[in-house]
Amino acid sequence: MRGSYRRTRLLLPWSWWNDPMLNLPSCIAFGHDLVLVGLAVVICAIGSVITARLLRRTMESVGRARIAWISIGAIAAGSTIWCTHFVAMLGYEPGVAVTYEPLITIVSLVVAVVGCGAAFGLASERVRYAAPVGGAAFGIAISVMHYSGMMAIAVNGVIEWNAPLVALSIAFAVVFGAVAFLQVKRRRASGAIVAGAVLVSVAIVALHFTGMAALSIYPNPALEGDILINDVARGLIAFAVTGVGLSILAVGAISYFLDEQTRAQYASRLHHLTQSVVDGVAVVSGGRIVDANAELERMTHLTRAELLGRSMSDFLNVNDAMPEGQVLTATLTPACAAALPVEFALRTEVSTIDATPLTIYSVRDISQRLAQERRILFLAEFDSLTGLRNRASFLDKSASLLHWSADSTRYVMLAVDLDRFKEVNDIHGHSAGDMVLRTAGGRLREILEPGQIGARFGGDEFVVFSQVSSKDQAVTLAERIEKAFSAAIDYDGATLQCYASVGVALYPQDGEEINTLLNNADLAMYRAKASGTERICYYDETLDDAIRAQRRMIDEMRHAIANDEFELHYQAQVRLPDEEIDGYEALVRWRHPTRGLVAPNDFIPAAEQTGLIVRLGEWILRTACTEASRWANALPVAVNISPVQLADPHFVSKVKETLRTTGMDPSRLELEVTESCFIGDNPWANPALQELKSLGIAISMDDFGTGYSSLAMLNSFPFDKIKLDKSLIDQVHANPKAKSIVRAVMSLGDALDVPILAEGVEIVEQLDYLRAEGCSLVQGYYYGKPGRLTVADASAGEPSKSGLSGPARPAAAG
Structure with missing residues (x-):
């Protein structure tokens, strides 16, 4: 540049109305190339949209992300202001040669970027009035950029500025900038971008063209031809503007891509989070559902697409005054399904992407729980x-x-x-x-x-x-x-x-x-x-006393089993004619705490009638095997089995388990059964006895001669012994018929090769007759009453002979 000349004069307030260039529409219409003006407006609009988006993201971000968005926003906003200004200046036609000083032009771009960065920083602070203050700073940045850019103009003439219009242009920029930033902060996301972009554009355009209306250039003929590089400077400006414009678009595209990618990632994380929750979850923004999980779909009978955009009040009685974090009970009412009782809670979060307030509803279907509670209450009664x-x-x-x-x-x-x-x-x-x-x-x-x-x-x-x-x-x-x-x-x-x-x-x-x-x-x-x-x-009090006594006895028996009040007494079974002990029969006795020793005939019938005989029988078998397994003489022991026990399908397995745990040799165990075990519907009796016999256990027929005394029964099962009932032996020494019956049974035993044991032998006459008839075994008070038996007693292996001629005496008690 050579010999350039510029003189600036400031018009006073009372003189500016007389200048035709001060009319703003005239300034735009007659002082500019409308094509370039239109291009400047387009650049301004595009940049303003990008600026508004970046401002919104800046306000929503914190920490390092906020600083990054401030930097990107400052470049985009500052470049928009600068590019709009100089495109419009390229279309400015003052009627004289115009050129631009490069250094000042570059400084004006830096001023715009720095100023916009400061404005974005102020607006994104978490304090009251931050947005309008930042917007005002943005207006000042526009003003400083514009007038610093105007300082880069060099013309062959005199430049005059109209002070009121300069002030008005700055006021436009500050006011519209403050309102623009406030709109971006307060309004919903979509509306904020549109409103903010329009107002930013207005702030830039209003300042520029009002400022240009404040400018008057008067040619100076004396300086004509003094500016030599006007076209070159304008070409450089055009190139710079093109570069900056492209940078605006690049920044906008990059920011948009990054923003959308971040939002998509955030939305994906949020959606996966809601889907992983077992309760129904709805994320609400601006009163509308923006995300929902599968459980809420199930409860509302709507797809996720149908839920999005709807209000939670469509299903729940909710309002803005509901407390946060408190679990509330309500009824969820889908449009096309039965109402569901639910519990729900809500809490408010701020989106880490755009700081949008989000209300998260957690809804739990409690219909099953209530049904279970009703079931529990029902079962309680x-x-x-x-x-x-x-x-x-x-x-x-x-x-x-x-x-x-x-x-x-x-x-x-x-x-x-x-x-x-x-x-x-x-x-x-x-x-x-x-x-x-x-x-x-x-x-x-x-x-x-x-x-x-x-x-x-x-x-x-x-x-x-x-x-x-x-x-x-x-x-x-x-x-x-x-x-x-x-x-x-x-x-x-x-x-x-x-x-x-x-x-x-x-x-x-x-x-x-x-x-x-x-x-x-x-x-x-x-x-x-x-x-x-x-x-x-x-x-009937009289008739029911016996039942009352029986029930009292049953209760006492249960207590007796639990407290070991039962004990086993043993009575010797003597072999004839040598009178050696052949074995013992285990007989249960109840040592009652108040009634003393209770005989089996007083409690066994009640135990059989109530089924308590099963527990008692298991105790008898286990105790007899335990005690007999310690005898040195290895004599067998006979245990009575009730028909109720034999009817138990698990009876055989219980006997096997008893033998295993006590170590008792099966060949030393004899089980005594009565004829009633085979009478009635008891399909397990015969197979069970057959299996027990196969283990080596002896099976004897007890109390033969009473009840049915069926010979077919003897034929159906190979008994190891037949025990004649005491009722026959009592009369054998005096009643000829009884003698005949006993003689017949003895003959039957010989024919079947089954030994006969006579129970209830108490006097020598009975013993002499039985010996004469060839009876194999005898048992009774003649050889001693049942009593406790020690290991030493069992090892002796011989009965007392004093009872042969004298009165019977009890066996030794152990």
């Missing part, structure tokens, strides 16, 4: 199989009913038990038994009227408590229940037939408390069950 009340609920309800009733009110307590129920279970299986119980419960519910209470106490025991006006009404109710329970049931092609035994106790004559009434009705029911003919029995 009702029987799961029949739907009737259970024992605790029945007692509580009936006691309450009795407590609040008038003194003149009469009630009946019915105890019902199903006969042949065990047979149904054994033959058809437990599923058939359950069917019987369910059917009985259903029939009982159909009979019961409001105010009547029915319950199942367990097993096949049912009870009913009802107010009645008379005994006849109680009888009618009992008969209806007995008839309903005794009706046949179809099950899988079979007809199941059970019968009901009903016990009846009346209030107040049979008891004034629920437990008393229940106990007395139970006693009457057991009497009906034992009778075999009467289905309904009424409580």
Whole structure:
């Protein structure tokens, strides 16, 4: 540049209206190349969109990411301002030659970038009014860039500035910049970009063209031709502007790509996080669902695509005032499905991508839990199989009913038990038994009227408590229940037939408390069950005392087994004619804490009737094997087996396990069974005995001569010994018929090659007759009463001979 000349003059406020160039539309229309002006506006618009996006990201970021976005935003925004300015300046036609000083031009770009960086930094601070303050700084940066860029102009003439318009241009930039930044911060993401871009464009364009309207250039003819490189300078400016414009587009493209990639990664992480949660999860932004997991899809019966964009209030009664983090109960109501009880909680998070507030709803389907709770509450009071009340609920309800009733009110307590129920279970299986119980419960519910209470106490025991006006009404109710329970049931092609035994106790004559009434009705029911003919029995204090005593004994027996109150006594079995001890029979005794030594005849029948004989029999067998295994003489021991034990399909395995654990030699064990073991429906008896015999265990027929005494029975099983019952031996010395029967049995034993043992030998006359008839073995008080046996006693192997001519004496107790 050579001989350039520039003189600047500032117009006073009262003179600027007289200049035609001060009209802004005229300035744009007549002072510029409209094509380049249009290009400048396009560049400004594109750059403003990029600026707004980068500003939004800057405001949403923290830490190092914020600094990075400030840097990118400063370059993009500063370049937009600078590029817009100089494209417009290339289209400026003042009527004189114009050139630009390169250094000042470059400085103006640096000023724009630095100023925009400061503006972005201020606007992204987490303080109040940060956005408008940063926007005002942005307007100042535009102004400084514009007027520093204008300082790069060199013309052959005089430059004048209109002070009011300069001030107005700066005001435009500051105001529109502040509003633009505020809009970017406050509005939703999509609206923020549009509003911010428009206002940034307005700020840049308004300042530029208002500032250009404030400029007046007057040619100086004396300086004509003094500027020599006008075209070269303009070409350099055009090249620089093109480069900067391309950089704006590059920065915009890179920032957009990075932004979208980051958002996609964040959205993917968020989506995978929601999918990994077992509860229903919805992420809400701006009141609309932006993400949801599969569990919420299941609960709402909507796909994820259908959920997106909807409000949570479409399904839940939610509002903005709900507390954060608190678990609330509500009902989720899908549009096309049944309502679900749910628990939900919400918390607010800020997106790490764009600082958008996110409300995260965690929704849990509690329908199954509530159903389980209802089930638990139901089972606390009702029987799961029949739907009737259970024992605790029945007692509580009936006691309450009795407590609040008038003194003149009469009630009946019915105890019902199903006969042949065990047979149904054994033959058809437990599923058939359950069917019987369910059917009985259903029939009982159909009979019961409001105010009547029915319950199942367990097993096949049912009870009913009802107010009645008379005994006849109680009888009618009992008969209806007995008839309903005794009706046949179809099950899988079979007809199941059970019968009901009903016990009846009346209030107040049979008891004034629920437990008393229940106990007395139970006693009457057991009497009906034992009778075999009467289905309904009424409580009778005299008749039911024996049952009461038996039940008391059963309870005491359970306690006795648990507390080792039972003990084994042994009675010698003597071989004839040499009178050597051939073995011992183990006989159980109960040493009762108050009644002393109780004989088996007083408790064994009750144990067999209630099934307690199974536990007691296992104890007897185990104890006998344990004690006998310690005897030095290795004599055998005989143990009585109940028909109830033999009916157990696991009996053989229990015997094997006892032999294994005690170390007892099977050949030393003898099991005594009675004829009743083979009578009735007991399919396991014969096979079980055959298997036990195959192990080397001796099987003997006990109490022969009583009951059926079937010869076919002797033919069906190879017994190792036949024991004549004491009732025959008692009369053998005085009754000719008894002698004939015993003689016949002895002959039968010889024919079958089975030894005969005579029980109950007490006097020498009985012994002499048996010896004369060739009896193999004897047992009885003649050789001593049963007693405890020590190892030393068993090792002696000889009975006391003092009883041959004198009175019998008990065996030694150990």
